Amino acid sequence: MDRCCTMKQATRRLRDIVSFVENGHSVELTRRGKPVAVLISVEEYQSLHAPAKQDFWSALQEFRSRREDETDDCAELLSGVRDTSPGRKVSW
Structure with a gap:
């Protein structure tokens, strides 16, 4: 994982996180210290579901x-x- 942030941080900095993900990185989202989701680029998503x-x-x-x-x-x-x-x- 390239970066990790809380759900609260993600809601405040969504535009920056989307730009980061578009450049090929991934972001793990956490809630109360536990991982709940991962944001990845469309290209990576499509390669996973090929x-x-x-x-x-x-x-x-x-x-x-x-x-x-x-x-x-x-x-x-x-x-x-x-x-x-x-x-x-x-x-x-």
Whole structure:
């Protein structure tokens, strides 16, 4: 957590907190010393709620069943199957 503040502080400084969160940080809100909520950016929220990727076997079965129709474009069939995020760093 980048920052922690009470609910009372949050109500007084909401504009500043939203700006802080928009810049990629997170803020934990507390009430009587206990955490009650976390504010995160929309991008982080969307990445947490992204649909789960298919495993290879399910994707292959779907590909084979759709290929029988011969109506779908191959690129369209494979879209969303491959993880396009950059891989880990490797040093040689």
